[in-house]
Amino acid sequence: xxxxxxxxxxxxxxxxxxxxLRSGQLAQGDVVSSLEKRLASSIGVGxxxxxSSGTAALHLSLISLGVSQGSQVILPxxxxxxxxxxxxxxxxxxxxxxxxxxxxxxxxxxxxxxLSDSTAxxxxxxxxxxxxxxDEILSLGVPVIEDCAQAVGATYNGKRVGSLGYASIFSxxxxxxxxxxxxxxxxxxxxxxxxxxxxxxxxxxKATYSLRYNYKMTDIHASLGLSQFKKLPSLIRKxxxxxxxxDDGLGGVVKRTPFVPHGRxxxxxxxxxxxxxxxxxxxxxxxxGIECRRPVFKPLHRYLNLPGCPVTDDVWSQAVSxxxxxxxxxxxxxxxxxxxxxxxxxR
Ligand SMILES: *Cc1c(COP(=O)(O)O)cnc(C)c1O
Numbered sequence: 001x002x003x004x005x006x007x008x009x010x011x012x013x014x015x016x017x018x019x020x021l022r023s024g025q026l027a028q029g030d031v032v033s034s035l036e037k038r039l040a041s042s043i044g045v046g047x048x049x050x051x052s053s054g055t056a057a058l059h060l061s062l063i064s065l066g067v068s069q070g071s072q073v074i075l076p077x078x079x080x081x082x083x084x085x086x087x088x089x090x091x092x093x094x095x096x097x098x099x100x101x102x103x104x105x106x107x108x109x110x111x112x113x114x115l116s117d118s119t120a121x122x123x124x125x126x127x128x129x130x131x132x133x134x135d136e137i138l139s140l141g142v143p144v145i146e147d148c149a150q151a152v153g154a155t156y157n158g159k160r161v162g163s164l165g166y167a168s169i170f171s172x173x174x175x176x177x178x179x180x181x182x183x184x185x186x187x188x189x190x191x192x193x194x195x196x197x198x199x200x201x202x203x204x205x206k207a208t209y210s211l212r213y214n215y216k217m218t219d220i221h222a223s224l225g226l227s228q229f230k231k232l233p234s235l236i237r238k239x240x241x242x243x244x245x246x247d248d249g250l251g252g253v254v255k256r257t258p259f260v261p262h263g264r265x266x267x268x269x270x271x272x273x274x275x276x277x278x279x280x281x282x283x284x285x286x287x288x289g290i291e292c293r294r295p296v297f298k299p300l301h302r303y304l305n306l307p308g309c310p311v312t313d314d315v316w317s318q319a320v321s322x323x324x325x326x327x328x329x330x331x332x333x334x335x336x337x338x339x340x341x342x343x344x345x346x347r
Pocket of ligand 1: 126147
């Protein structure tokens with residue numbers, strides 16, 4: 001069976017983690033600081049604070065921005081529930097908008113229509129590794145939290161995503177590009193914003209009481225994150241190579257291969273194609289020993305029983321993610337291409 005995703009762990013990752021275990025300093029310490037500095041400098045942002053997950057990063061970003069009850073936060077429907085959870089944690093109201101049919105990212109036009117006097121922030125996930133329409137969204141004049149959980153290393157007009165908005169968040173969950181098991185990080189050029197996140201993530205030894213969290217990352221997780229991060233360029237290069245084989249092999253076979261607007265670099269966290277009858281396609285692929293998934297399990301407007309997001313519905317009913325990760329062998333990649341062709345052409 002070719003799994004839909006697989007962690008890529010090499011000897012240096014194991015060495016990096018065992019060094020921390022041998023040191024006896026397991027909780028948040030110097031290795032967490034190193035990861036923060038490394039990510040901030042590589043993305044080109046002034047300050048970083050590591051936390052326990054991408055969800056925690058979103059939650060603390062909203063608090064640090066002052067988003068609370070009565071505030072609205074705009075986000076796309078076509079994304080996982082982590083974002084809407086964070087909005088609900090602070091008691092704010094999610095305003096769910098439709099996506100752009102070309103990029104599967106949030107529609108700048110729909111975002112503009114959703115603005116109100118209560119809009120406190122816009123959460124912009126760069127879906128599947130492709131940067132969203134940042135210029136248009138930033139021009140709306142509302143603080144933007146970039147969600148780079150799927151797009152670390154992607155660029156938009158030559159700048160790395162995560163350096164464009166008010167703040168940005170990252171996830172190091174096991175299936176993400178950089179895997180630490182679990183983990184998250186917030187970046188921002190605003191020192192006080194990041195200082196507040198550092199304060200909120202750790203409850204102990206504070207001069208005065210206020211509501212805080214235990215959202216710290218451990219040095220164990222950070223050591224794995226760091227050793228993975230050192231390999232990011234080659235991890236992205238391998239994903240791009242596989243994407244090129246898929247582009248060549250599947251263009252004209254599936255209804256659509258990924259579209260990448262000019263000026264953006266896709267890092268192919270997911271390779272999403274459009275097919276007719278996704279459920280049957282996934283089942284047919286499984287029969288052939290290849291695990292495919294819907295790239296978003298269920299759109300937010302459906303979970304929340306909100307009125308239609310027609311583009312999201314249309315994409316959701318056709319989009320499927322085929323395996324793409326650096327440890328796929330050449331033979332596996334070609335087997336995937338041949339199997340997709342076979343299944344589509346037999347229809
Ligand atoms: C994975 C993911 C998150 C949540 O990250 P966790 O570390 O799992 O909490 C948030 N946003 C997007 C776009 C993601 O893909």
